[in-house]
Amino acid sequence: MNSRLQPLAFLLCLPLLMATGTSVRAQTVESAQETEYHDCMRLARIDPGAAFERALSWQDLGGGVPARHCEAVALMMLGQPAEAAARFEELAKAMPDTTPAEIVADVMAHAGIAWMDAGDLDRARAAQTAALDIYPDSPAILVDRAMVLSQQSHFWEAIDDLNRSIELDPTDPAAFALRASAYRFVEAEGLALEDANRALSIDPDQPEALLERGILLRLKGDLAGARKDWLHLIEMHDGRPAAELARRNLEKLDVKE
Secondary structure, X not given: OOHHHOXXXXXXXXXXXXXXXXXXXXXXXXXXXXXXXXXXXXXXXXOHHHHHHHHHHHHHOOOHHHHHHHHHHHXXXXXXXXXXXXXXXXXXXXXXXXXXXXXXXXXXXXXXXXHHHOOOHHHHHHHHHHHHHHOOOOHHHHHHHHHHHHHOOOHHHHHHHHHHHHHHOOOOHHHHHHHHHHHHHOOOHHHHHHHHHHHHHHOOOOHHHHHHHHHHHHHHOOHHHHHHHHHHHHHHHOOOHHHHHHHHHHHHHHHHO
């Protein structure tokens, strides 16, 4: 499951329960709902078809916001990102006014992730911008939008988002790795290498940072350094997109040599 599609802070996104009996009974209902939500989200990772059916059944029983969230995540895992994106957007708009802004923004940001997976970058950017309008100080959503901006070749705008994200959370290696890539595309290779090194100082195995530093080292003529980073990336993350790009770069390097 995409790390940005993990269970939300469950009790924060539930509407206030109307206690119909003792407080103990209300707490029991709350606990059962929380367990059902986490079980459904785990199932989405293992068997998304079954999770989708479970979420629909749970909605019929009054599962509300958590059931609808699990349904949308299951659709993502079933390879239907456009359908999932529409559900996430509908859910964010339908959440109670008492829901904390951070939770609503996260759900709208999930729509952005889904639109990006569906290849609709304009709608992805619109959803992420809407999420940031709701909760401007989310480092993760700023990184999400920067990814879309980079794919649209709006590199300076991506850098602006990443600058803010890093101000809010200077410990996220993914933000430094993405900013390194954006800096390379605007030909600020010194800043790009600095960011790649900062990402790897936080996480020596960060895949995008290893890929990016390898590219930057190759551009500097340090072919041995580039090879070392790319081989390490493949060893640690074989099968991931960054590792596949590293393998292709190594093949080109071998042909030239």
